[in-house]
Amino acid sequence: MIKVEKLTKQFGGLKAVSDVSFEVKEGQILGLIGPNGAGKTTCFNMIAGALPPSSGTVFFKGQEITGLKPNKICHLGIARTFQIVKPLKKLTVKENILVGALSKSKDIKEARKKAEEVIQLTEIEDITDLKASDLSIGNLKRLEMARALATSPEVLLLDEPLGGLTTKEVENAVKMTRKINQSGVTIIIIEHIMKALMSMADYIVVLQNGIKISEGTPKEVSADPEVIKAYLGEDAYA
Ligand SMILES: Nc1ncnc2c1ncn2[C@@H]1O[C@H](COP(=O)(O)OP(=O)(O)O)[C@@H](O)[C@H]1O
Numbered sequence: 001m002i003k004v005e006k007l008t009k010q011f012g013g014l015k016a017v018s019d020v021s022f023e024v025k026e027g028q029i030l031g032l033i034g035p036n037g038a039g040k041t042t043c044f045n046m047i048a049g050a051l052p053p054s055s056g057t058v059f060f061k062g063q064e065i066t067g068l069k070p071n072k073i074c075h076l077g078i079a080r081t082f083q084i085v086k087p088l089k090k091l092t093v094k095e096n097i098l099v100g101a102l103s104k105s106k107d108i109k110e111a112r113k114k115a116e117e118v119i120q121l122t123e124i125e126d127i128t129d130l131k132a133s134d135l136s137i138g139n140l141k142r143l144e145m146a147r148a149l150a151t152s153p154e155v156l157l158l159d160e161p162l163g164g165l166t167t168k169e170v171e172n173a174v175k176m177t178r179k180i181n182q183s184g185v186t187i188i189i190i191e192h193i194m195k196a197l198m199s200m201a202d203y204i205v206v207l208q209n210g211i212k213i214s215e216g217t218p219k220e221v222s223a224d225p226e227v228i229k230a231y232l233g234e235d236a237y238a
């Protein structure tokens with residue numbers, strides 16, 4: 001579905017992402033982990049077209065999409081959520097979802113239909129009439145997911161969707177992520193809550209200082225001494 005090859009992003013003297021390669025197959029959930037500043041969000045920015053790579057290639061279903069503009073990439077079928085959520089604050093949840101749906105619909109009627117479908121799929125009926133500015137962080141993250149889905153993506157990039165959520169909200173968000181994946185959407189997810197990520201991801205890629213230091217199944221990665229040292233903490237040996 002998505003394949004990145006030797007993806008590199010240089011910010012002045014800093015190599016935020018350095019020769020990173022990975023792929024996610026149709027129907028999979030790929031987890032992207034690593035300490036703060038590892039280059040995870042920068043990878044998403046390059047896949048979604050928010051930042052052009054300094055070098056390297058991004059493929060979507062075999063077609064090269066490197067450096068295309070975000071609206072073009074969204075149109076092709078890749079949607080993302082943001083670590084810092086960005087709703088249209090003055091609009092209601094339903095209107096925000098409708099805006100997402102409009103980007104892919106031929107008219108308002110079709111967009112309304114899509115918005116209704118997404119509202120049902122994401123079980124967000126309880127907050128559709130609330131203004132985005134009045135939402136808790138948990139509900140903002142639900143909106144963010146629904147807004148992205150309204151663009152009918154084949155691939156969804158989730159940037160720390162569980163950050164700031166309560167234990168119960170994390171549980172619900174994990175269930176929802178699985179449900180969306182089962183509805184046919186391939187997912188790449190950046191997440192720090194390891195237990196939750198390990199329970200969702202088919203495969204995990206680990207970054208540190210812009211470099212891929214490990215990859216494998218959740219079991220393989222969590223047993224990799226390099227990962228334990230870099231990320232899970234030396235204490236994990238104890
Ligand atoms: N637009 C930018 N300009 C300059 N430096 C940036 C920019 N975006 C990210 N960085 C730097 O690149 C590194 C990787 O950042 P980021 O991809 O956000 O890491 P992560 O998401 O893994 O925490 C960090 O050192 C960060 O400060």
Ligand SMILES: [Mg+2]
Binds near residue numbers: 040041042
């Ligand atoms: Mg980040």
